[in-house]
Amino acid sequence: MSVRELVVLGTASQVPTRHRNHNGYLLRWDGEGILFDPGEGTQRQMLRAGVAAHDLNRICVTHFHGDHSLGLAGVIQRINLDKVPHEVTAHYPQSGQRFFDRLRYATAYRETVDIQQAPVAQDGVLAEAPAYTLEARKLSHPVESYGYRLIEPDGIRMLPDRLAAHGIKGPDVGRIQREGVLGDVRLDEVSEVRRGQRFAFVMDTRLCDGVHALADGCDLLVIESTFLDEDTDLAVEHGHLTAGQAARVARDAGVRHLVLTHFSQRYSEPDEFERQARAAGFEGELTVAHDLLRVPLPKRR
Numbered sequence: 001m002s003v004r005e006l007v008v009l010g011t012a013s014q015v016p017t018r019h020r021n022h023n024g025y026l027l028r029w030d031g032e033g034i035l036f037d038p039g040e041g042t043q044r045q046m047l048r049a050g051v052a053a054h055d056l057n058r059i060c061v062t063h064f065h066g067d068h069s070l071g072l073a074g075v076i077q078r079i080n081l082d083k084v085p086h087e088v089t090a091h092y093p094q095s096g097q098r099f100f101d102r103l104r105y106a107t108a109y110r111e112t113v114d115i116q117q118a119p120v121a122q123d124g125v126l127a128e129a130p131a132y133t134l135e136a137r138k139l140s141h142p143v144e145s146y147g148y149r150l151i152e153p154d155g156i157r158m159l160p161d162r163l164a165a166h167g168i169k170g171p172d173v174g175r176i177q178r179e180g181v182l183g184d185v186r187l188d189e190v191s192e193v194r195r196g197q198r199f200a201f202v203m204d205t206r207l208c209d210g211v212h213a214l215a216d217g218c219d220l221l222v223i224e225s226t227f228l229d230e231d232t233d234l235a236v237e238h239g240h241l242t243a244g245q246a247a248r249v250a251r252d253a254g255v256r257h258l259v260l261t262h263f264s265q266r267y268s269e270p271d272e273f274e275r276q277a278r279a280a281g282f283e284g285e286l287t288v289a290h291d292l293l294r295v296p297l298p299k300r301r
Contacts, residue, residue: 002030002031003028003030004027004028004029004030004197004296004297005027005028005294005295005296005297006025006026006027006028006199006220006222006259006294006295006296006297007025007026007027007028007049007051007292007293007294008024008025008259008261008289008290008291008292008293008294008295009021009023009024009025009026009038009042009045009046009049009051009291009292010022010023010024010025010039010041010042010045010291011023011261011262011263011289011290011291012039012067012262012263012265013067013224013226013240013262013263013264013265014065014066014067014264014265015067015265016039016040016041016067017265019290019291020263020290020291021039021040021041021042021045021291022039022040022041022042022066022067022068022070022071023036023037023038023039023042023067023068023203023261023262024036024037024038024039024041024042024045024046024071025037025201025222025261026046026049026051026055026056027150027199027201028055029131029132029150029199030131032057032058032129032131033051033055033056033057033058034056034057034058034059034060034134034150035056035058035059035060035075036059036060036061036062036148036201036203036222037060037061037062037068037069037201037203038059038061038068038069038071038072038075039066039067039068039069039070039071040066040067040070040071041071042071042074042075043071043074043075043078045291045292046075048292049292052082053075053078053079053081053082053084054082054084054085056075056079056084056088057086057087057088057089058088058089058090058091058127058134059072059075059088059089059090059091059092060090060091060092060134060148060201061090061091061092061093061096061100062093062139062145062146062147062148062201062203062204063093063096063139063141063143063144063145063146063203063204064092064093064096064099064100064143065143065204068203068204069092069099069103070103072100072103072104073103073104073106073107076103076104076115077107077109079113079115080109080110080111080112080113081109081112083112083113084113087113087114087115087116088113088114088115088116089115089116089117089118089127090115090116090117090118091118091119091120091126091134091136091148092119092120093119093120093121093143093144093145093146094119094120094121095143095144096119096143096144097119100117100119120136120146122138123135123136123137123138123210124136126148131152132150132151132152132153133150133151133153134148134149134150135148135149135150135151136148136149137149137209137210137211137213137214138208138210139202139203139204139205139206139208139210139211140205140206140207140208140210140239141204141205141206141239142238142239145203145204145205146210147200147201147202147203147205147210147211147214148200148201148214149198149199149200149201149214149218150198150199150200151196151198152196152197152198153196154193154194154195154196155193155194155196156177156187156191156192156193156194157191157192157193157194158173158177158190158191159190159191159192162189162190162191163190166185166189166190168182168185168190176190177191194300195300195301197219197220197297197298197300198217198218198219198220199218199219199220199221199222199297200214200215200218200220200221200222200223201214201222202214202215202221202222202223202224203223203224203262204224204226204239204240204262205224205239205240205241206235206236206239206240206241207241207245207249211223211241211249212249212252212253215249215250215253215255216253216254217253217254217255218250218253218254218255218256219255219256219257219297219298220255220256220257220259220295220297220298221249221250221253221255221257221258221259222259222261222289223241223246223249223250223258223259223260223261224240224241224246224260224261224262225241225242225243225245225246225247225260225261225262225263225273225277226238226240226241226242226262226263226264227240227241227242227243227264228242228243228267228272228273228276229242229243229244229245229276232245240262242276243260243272243273243274243276243277243280244276244277244279244280245280246258246260246277247260247276247277247278247280247281247282247286248280248281248282250282250284251280251281251282251283251284255282255284256284256285256298257284257285257286257287257295257297257298258277258282258284258285258286258287259287259289259295260273260274260277260286260287260288260289261289270288270290271288273288274286274288285298
């Protein structure tokens with residue numbers, strides 16, 4: 001069975017709290033696992049969430065601040081300790097190559113796994129797989145930062161009433177799907193486009209073009225909301241978003257399910273993030289993330 005869900009491993013920003021680990025997010029996309037921004041403590045959070053090193057196919061780091069990357073050392077060593085049988089690819093800003101190298105080889109260990117380094121230097125497509133295309137867009141933060149986006153290719157949805165009207169049934173349904181025509185009936189006469197699902201991961205950033213491009217039309221948007229709206233000046237100064245700003249991005253982009261995360265330690269009441277997001281006009285499904293939460297992708301449109 002194919003599974004598409006977000007496993008939240010940590011939701012704190014710069015400083016972890018008693019209830020929030022540093023960042024860490026695993027996206028299960030059918031048979032693949034993509035780990036985003038493994039902060040300190042990610043390996044232990046993976047254990048608590050039932051996520052194994054064997055589940056990881058890609059690691060995507062938005063930028064090299066500690067709360068988004070200090071867990072790399074432990075995760076990479078665990079991948080090697082467990083002798084993961086498949087290739088694992090790491091994406092990260094090319095400008096932070098020295099940080100990636102230091103984290104990858106932070107201590108002595110036996111390398112048993114081929115970890116491919118695929119640094120990001122500009123906006124564009126990073127990888128194309130049968131189930132998705134992975135893209136990156138530059139964000140606005142004091143250090144170079146990129147957000148990530150997965151897009152599933154559009155598919156075809158067969159329409160039973162139109163098939164019946166043309167007398168197409170049984171093996172002929174598969175035949176017209178494969179060949180595009182059956183007798184004088186074209187595939188587009190008995191089907192419609194099934195829009196592929198879209199997921200985006202937007203961490204530390206001010207409002208910028210990259211934020212809007214990543215969020216556009218997403219079924220599930222994971223986005224930082226480090227500050228509440230009354231602290232907008234702090235958000236701008238430090239290169240972050242507020243709950244209201246994140247929600248307005250999601251509203252204008254037509255996002256179906258919004259996940260707010262990456263919360264400053266200064267706030268103890270998560271309900272206020274939801275209140276401000278709703279006040280900003282977002283009417284879709286809304287989740288204020290907490291550690292070890294599982295969020296399924298919305299059902300297809």
